[in-house]
Amino acid sequence: MNLPVLAQTAGLLLISNVFMTFAWYAHLKDATQKPLWIAIFASWGIAFFEYAIMVPANRIGFAGALSLGQLKILQEVITLAVFVPFAVFYMKQPMRLDFLWAGLCMCGAVYFIFRSA
Numbered sequence: 001m002n003l004p005v006l007a008q009t010a011g012l013l014l015i016s017n018v019f020m021t022f023a024w025y026a027h028l029k030d031a032t033q034k035p036l037w038i039a040i041f042a043s044w045g046i047a048f049f050e051y052a053i054m055v056p057a058n059r060i061g062f063a064g065a066l067s068l069g070q071l072k073i074l075q076e077v078i079t080l081a082v083f084v085p086f087a088v089f090y091m092k093q094p095m096r097l098d099f100l101w102a103g104l105c106m107c108g109a110v111y112f113i114f115r116s117a
Helices: 005-025 036-063 068-090 097-114
Strands: none
Touching: 005 036, 005 068, 036 068, 068 097
8 A cells, every 4th residue: 555645754753753752751750750861861762763753754755745844844733733642641731722722823834834735
């Protein structure tokens, strides 16, 4: 099965963002009592997998007709889509209307960056 470039890129970016979100934020819940260097090395270890997936995603997208700006906005939309469930379900943060407003702003960014495509 040959997926469209946008689907391949978005799928890989989604996976890489799950790793990125855990690398950046999970230590705030799971390692606050551990020395900082442990959190740093654990985050680097997780981030390796993020980069191993994100770099091919960006190459596929850029070579397959997405502009650099489109790649960046796609990344940011996916980041927010991954972060909100992570914050609510994993970090036990309250769901806030600010997440909705941020998402609506991202919809505007998507419109403007993709409208000339």
